[in-house]
Amino acid sequence: MNMTNSKILNGTTVGLSPELIAGFAAIVGVDNVLTGNADRFAYCRDRMPYGLFKLRANSLPATLPSAILSPETAEEVKAIVDYARQNKLALIPFGAGSGVLGGTVPLINEIMVDLKRLNRIVNLNTTDGTVTVQAGMNGLQFEQELERNGFTAGHLPQSIAMSTVGGWIACRGAGQSSSRYGKIEDMVLGLKAILPNGRELVVRPVSRRAVGPSIKDLLVGSEGVLGFITEVTLRIWRKPExxxxxxxxxxxxxxxxxxxxxxxxxxxxxxxxxxxxxxxxxxxxxxxxxxxxxxxxxxxxxxxxxxxxxxxxxxxxxxxxxxxxxxxxxxxxxxxxxxRYHSYSTKWQSDGYYMDTIEVTGTWTHLPAMYLAMRDAAHAIHPEMHFGAHWSHVYPEGACQYMTIRLPPMPEKEALQLHRQAWEQIENICLEMQGSVAHHHGAGLFRNAWVRKELNEGMHMLQILKDGLDPDNLINPGKLGLRSPVGSNWQL
Ligand SMILES: Cc1cc2nc3c(=O)[nH]c(=O)nc-3n(C[C@H](O)[C@H](O)[C@H](O)COP(=O)(O)OP(=O)(O)OC[C@H]3O[C@@H](n4cnc5c(N)ncnc54)[C@H](O)[C@@H]3O)c2cc1C
Structure with missing residues (x-):
């Protein structure tokens, strides 16, 4: 562990008791339970820039996870959920940690459940043009395997090499070919998930159905709060000739x-x-x-x-x-x-800049004015605030506006306030102009306030569903605008 890490970790050593460690080891095997400080530190953040700013200034984004578990099967995931419920322990589904809004940030020393060992293609059906894959499979390995068989998933996010298929679905993501193939929600035909109550949800893949509201879509975009997606069936396409x-x-x-x-x-x-x-x-x-x-x-x-x-x-x-x-x-x-699969932010972040990206959706009616209002708001916040935008997910009724904001190196307190102000103004302009505050990065933790504003009565419905399935608020609590867990003091 380097100097910075030991400074950050000083005094934050809440972990699991030996009995609980043994309980989880009995499920996943002792080698698949990590409890050391270096491992816990590695899982304390995702790629949320705010978390990185905090770490650069020697503080944790929120808390350390108390342990990291790596199950290999859906049965092990179920056993983990059952054991955690019996012991009132909170869990976070973890894909590859490439989320940019804090979806996997532990708020109360939750246990991380890393799903990357669920990494197999279960079935490639070339007649139907579908693939069934375990949720923890790495995105690039998945696409390469499909391409070897003459197909493409058509879902090619910039983060393809550092994300999992389950993470794409949990965040309702978009790839760079979305204008042709659609977003991930247009591709999911069926899925399996372990719900917070320990029961398994199976939505059989069919081409269409008319049996009430779409249960599958409750899990698409659920960001881990409604359970663990363990397997999905996606529509795929023949690789273009x-x-x-x-x-x-x-x-x-x-x-x-x-x-x-x-x-x-x-x-x-x-x-x-x-x-x-x-x-x-x-x-x-x-x-x-x-x-x-x-x-x-x-x-x-x-x-x-x-x-x-x-x-x-x-x-x-x-x-x-x-x-x-x-x-x-x-x-x-x-x-x-x-x-196309490179990350541009690393250099700026390591040079001390405060860089972030914000993606929203607008309709054609509003996009021209929305762009100008957001650009002017960013510039008004600080004369040296960089603002750039592009539109790379384009639909008949509108498009995603993807913005980069960047502040030069400056004292952390001032920067975080300006950064927060930029988010506040951009998201509020979006709501005023009838857009959606998120196109494909999801809500995570950072977007809680604006997700609540956008969903409105829908947020209330979501909270009722969450409370019914997870009355003790144990599965990724405090994300997606839902109620914070008791004991969390996280705030922007
Ligand atoms: C450089 C860079 C570029 C990016 N480009 C894109 C892009 O082009 N398109 C795009 O959509 N996103 C992009 N992202 C954001 C991010 O990669 C996506 O949100 C991705 O889908 C997250 O996948 P993950 O496996 O890393 O999930 P994680 O970060 O591990 O988790 C994200 C959320 O999903 C939940 N979750 C993960 N797996 C499961 C599961 N199996 N079951 C239930 N819940 C689960 C977690 O609890 C968490 O709330 C980018 C990020 C970076 C850093």
């Missing part, structure tokens, strides 16, 4: 919005659509003459059967040209393609 990219320069964001709206409303389905604001375009188009009087960058990728993809490309180009776009060199596309 052909693809072709197009880079365009637009005069303004508004002409880009209008063109892309027309493209998707014309039922064209590019695999990738990415429109960047001025700041983000500049970083990617330096020294490219095409962008001198048309500074807004747009990247499109078409794929599938060659004949079809070619027609889609021609039709989309005609639409974009009618909005005064010109075709530019492929360099920005090649750069994006070669770095």
């Amino acid at each position: 052909y693809s072709s990219a197009l880079v365009l320069a637009f005069k303004s964001i508004d002409s880009g919005f209008n063109a892309l709206r027309e493209v998707v409303q014309s039922e064209l389905r590019p695999e990738v659509i990415r429109l960047y604001d001025l700041n983000e375009s500049k970083q990617r188009t330096e020294n490219m003459a095409e962008f001198s009087d048309r500074p807004i960058l747009c990247i499109l990728k078409f794929s599938g059967k060659k004949e079809l993809a070619t027609v889609e490309r021609d039709l989309a180009l005609a639409i974009c040209s009618s909005h005064d776009a010109v075709v530019a060199g492929l360099e920005p596309y090649d750069h994006w393609e070669s770095t």
Whole structure:
């Protein structure tokens, strides 16, 4: 353990008693129960920037987990839940910890249940075009296995190498090809989960059903608060035989919005659509003459059967040209393609900057004004606040606005206040403009306040469901806007 860690850990040693450790070891095996401080420290945060800021300043985001368990089967997950209920111990389902909103941050020394050993493809059904996979499987390994068999999941998040299939579903995530294949909720056909009451929920994969509200969708986006997803069946696609990219320069964001709206409303389905604001375009188009009087960058990728993809490309180009776009060199596309799974934040964070990303959803009616209002609000908070945005999940009725905010190195107290203010204003503008406060990162811990505002009476329904299934508030308590666990003093 390094110096920083020992400073942080000083005085925070609440762990499990030897009896409880032995109880869990009897379920998962002694080697799959971790209780050492270094391990507990490694699981005290996910990739939430706020947690990182706290660690940089030598404090924990909240608490240390009291132990880490690694079950191998759904039966072991069930036994863990039963044992935890008997002993009134709180648990957190853990995928790979790539969440960016604190969904796995322990608030009261919860026990982490790391699901990565549930990592097998159970069945690939090439007739139906479906795959059944255990929830802890690594995203990239999953996609590579499908590709070896001529398929793709069509779900390719930037974090594919550092996340699990179960985490995608628990967070209601989106991949970079969402404009063609949809978000993860469009792909889940069935699932199995161990509920907080210890019972197993099985939603059989079928193509459609009309048997009441969708039970499956209670688990999609549930962020661990309604139990452990152990297995899922997803719709998959044949790997495209052909693809072709197009880079365009637009005069303004508004002409880009209008063109892309027309493209998707014309039922064209590019695999990738990415429109960047001025700041983000500049970083990617330096020294490219095409962008001198048309500074807004747009990247499109078409794929599938060659004949079809070619027609889609021609039709989309005609639409974009009618909005005064010109075709530019492929360099920005090649750069994006070669770095699409990289994380940009690491360098800034290690240089002491306060960087974060916020993704919201807006409809076409509101997006132009929403962008300007959010950009101006960020700039008004601090003259050196960096603000950049792009739109890379585009739908017939609107799009996801993905924003990066960044403050220069400064005293932590001041920075955290400004960071909080930026979130507050951006999320509130989103609500005022009828958007959704989250498109694919979920709610976790950090978004609690705004999720409550957005869900409104729906939050009340969710709390009733949670209380019914988990009366002692033991499974990932205090997340997704739900009631905090007794003893938690976490606050922003
Ligand atoms: C650099 C970077 C890029 C990212 N890019 C994207 C992106 O393109 N698209 C996107 O959607 N997200 C993205 N994310 C966010 C994150 O990767 C996703 O939310 C991802 O789905 C989380 O998966 P995980 O397995 O790491 O889950 P974790 O972080 O371990 O958990 C997240 C939440 O899900 C719950 N959970 C996890 N597994 C289960 C399970 N099996 N059953 C029940 N609950 C469970 C946890 O309790 C927690 O509340 C990015 C993150 C980073 C750091």
